[in-house]
Amino acid sequence: MNKKPFLIVLGLALVFEGAQCQEHEVFVAQGSVAVLPCGDETSAPSHPTAVYWSRIVGDVKKTVWRREKSGLEFRPVRDPPRANCPVPNFGKADYSLHIAETTFEDGGKYLCEVEGKTRMRKFINLRVIKASLSPAVVIEGSSLEAVCHINPEMRSVKMNWKRNGISASITSKARISRVSQKDAGTWTCQVEYNGKVVEAATSLEVKGIVIPQDDSLLVYTDVGSSVSLPCVFTDGLIPNTIMWNRTSKTSNARLPLSASFNKSAGPSTSATIQRVEDGDEGMYTCSGMMGGLNGKRIKVQRTMELVVSRVLRSSSSSGNGLVKLTCHLSNSDQITSYEWLRVTYGPNNTQTVTSVQNTTSIRIQEATEKDAGEWVCRYYGKEGVLGNATYELYVMGAVKSENVRSGNKPAMVMGLGFLFLVIFLILFQMYRNYRRKRKILLYPAMETIVHQAANERERRERSRGKMVEACVGEPKPVCV
Structure with a gap:
């Protein structure tokens, strides 16, 4: 018997109606839904189909999900139902396996077997990341x-x-x-x-x-204001000690803290300077010691720069009454623009703000009353407004007084009070002198008695003087 034609027919049968074996790679992140593809384009949608999904562990094939041609569906009892094959997709010849909430252990080799008009086998390598x-x-x-x-x-x-x-x-x-x-x-x-x-x-x-996150923080303030220096630790993290120190930006030399510097209690609180003075600018460092892994102590610290702004005043040398106000900052590297504002106050403490010009310096006629009020220099950075510096000018008639901050108002009030006291004492003394000159007494009867006594005393003194003169003129004075 010639076996050659039989082998050729058997080979053609395997090609057209035999098993198909394919292998795919599927990558999926842990915790997401993994879809293992398995489709049979050769089977007719109406043809009964059996689907078997298995996982290859070593040399053992473990069933993950299967469905018989009769429609019966089987799943492992011991595992939660995370893997299934959507039956509605069978009409599209799609037998892909869906694995919900993929775990790292789900990674491995899977086998899809489809028995329909033809028999198909697909190997899928599920790789979990x-x-x-x-x-x-x-x-x-x-x-x-x-x-x-x-x-x-x-x-x-x-x-x-x-x-x-x-x-x-x-x-x-x-x-x-x-x-x-x-x-x-x-x-x-x-x-x-x-x-x-x-x-x-x-x-x-x-x-x-956590605040600030790095050492690039710039804290802007002006002379006379209060400012907060943030140093906030992570919730639940309590350092053993918290320390603050101040250094110079240029020489890195250690400098004393401001007299009004106040460090609040607690690991997640900030330090404050109640009143910033000229010269308080510089680098401020907050540090805390805490335990790390293996009992090793770790020092955590943050350095921030305090930038102090002020208004500098200069007068014109020509004597024309012009005053130049300049907005000065201890660090102006991050400043992109300036704006001068005029602030005036009306009835019921209403406030009116008027933009004057956008320059670093401004010239004003300080001798006139129309220039009295509050002048504000506002400076900007890339992220917007960074801060203000204020200059106040007060005018009383032809007398003017100026202060850099509204915090100097008590000194002005005390000066005016002292001036009024001196004027009152002068007027009171003038009044007393006037009364003494006019000899105005408060009791008229007493005034009459006093005048009569004075006149009688004057008359007696005159008569006694005449008797003395008569005795002196006689050769042989006889005086009793």
């Missing part, structure tokens, strides 16, 4: 390692780490020796395969000082 941080919660200054895992492992893929959307590493691992608050947030592992990108993300919490 997981992003992990070690440790998940760190303290500023400690080390961190980020690792991108794939189960099962695969070397011919491209990996990339991103931190808050910014590339941090182009390998499966990223290491940071000193963690800062800028490292907190979302870490994303990107896996690229055959032009497709799958991302797995995790979050990182960094304990330490």
Whole structure:
């Protein structure tokens, strides 16, 4: 018997009606829904179809989900029903397996078997991506390692780490020796395969000082105002000690804190300067000691710059009464523009603000009453208004007084009170002198008696004087 024609017929049967075997790669992030594709375009939608989904573990095939041609559906009893094959899709010859809330352990090789008009087999490698941080919660200054895992492992893929959307590493691992608050947030592992990108993300919490996040903070204030210097620690993080110190920006020499500097109690509170004086600008550092891993003490600190603004006054040398006001800041690097405002007050403390000009300096005629009032220099940065510096000019007739801040008003009131007291004493003394000159007494009867007594005394003195003169003129005076 010639077996050759029989083998040819058998081969053609296997090609057209035999089993089809395919293999696919599926990448999915841990916790998302995995869809393992399995479709049969050769089967007619009306033809009864049996679908078997299994997982290959070593040499053992374990059933994940199956459906017989009769419509009976079988699922493992011991596992939660996370895997299923949507039956409505069978009409489209789509027998894909859906796995909800994919775990890292779900990764592996799966087998899809479809028995319909033809028999089809597909192998799918499900690779689950997981992003992990070690440790998940760190303290500023400690080390961190980020690792991108794939189960099962695969070397011919491209990996990339991103931190808050910014590339941090182009390998499966990223290491940071000193963690800062800028490292907190979302870490994303990107896996690229055959032009497709799958991302797995995790979050990182960094304990330490959350406000401010880094050492680039500039705090703006003006002379005479109060200001808050923020130093807020993470909730639940209590440092052993909190210290504040001040240094010079140029020489880095240590400087004394302001006389009105006040450090509030508690780990998450800010220090305040009740009244900023000229010369309080500089670098302020808040630091705290706390325990880290393995009992190691870690020092967490934040440095911020206090920028003090003031208005400098200069008069014209020509004597024409012009005054130049200049807006001065101890650090103007971040200033983009200035604006001078005129503030006037009306009845019921109504306030009117008028923009005058946008320059660093302004000239005003200080001798006239129309220039009296409050002048404000407002300075701007890229993010908007940064602060104000105020100059107040008071005019009383032809006499004027000026102060840099409204905080000098008590001194002006005391000066005016002293002036009125001196004027009152002068007028009172003039009144007393007038009464003494006119000899105005409060009791008329007493005045008459006094005058009569004075006249009688004067008459007696005159008569006695005449008797003395008569005795002196006689040769032999006889005087009794």
